[in-house]
Amino acid sequence: xxxxxxxxxxxxxxxxxxxxxxxxxxxxxxxxxxxxxxxxxxxxxxxxxxxxxxxxxxxxxxxxxxxxxxxxxxxxx
Numbered sequence: 001x002x003x004x005x006x007x008x009x010x011x012x013x014x015x016x017x018x019x020x021x022x023x024x025x026x027x028x029x030x031x032x033x034x035x036x037x038x039x040x041x042x043x044x045x046x047x048x049x050x051x052x053x054x055x056x057x058x059x060x061x062x063x064x065x066x067x068x069x070x071x072x073x074x075x076x077x
Contacts, residue, residue, distance in 0.1 A: 035062055
């Protein structure tokens with residue numbers, strides 16, 4: 001029986017992600033995409049560059065992020 005092992009690819013090397021970090025990363029990705037869809041549908045544009053439209057900062061202020069206790073730094077990858 002094969003087992004699934006979550007991996008990530010930092011600096012050109014596969015590394016295993018521990019279960020808790022993997023679950024947290026999945027939640028952050030889900031909330032990030034939900035907020036991106038919401039902002040886009042409301043014509044509120046965000047950017048990946050630091051500044052007044054920086055997505056991680058704006059998303060961290062939203063209720064969807066606050067209710068899940070997501071640390072704003074987690075949106076930065």
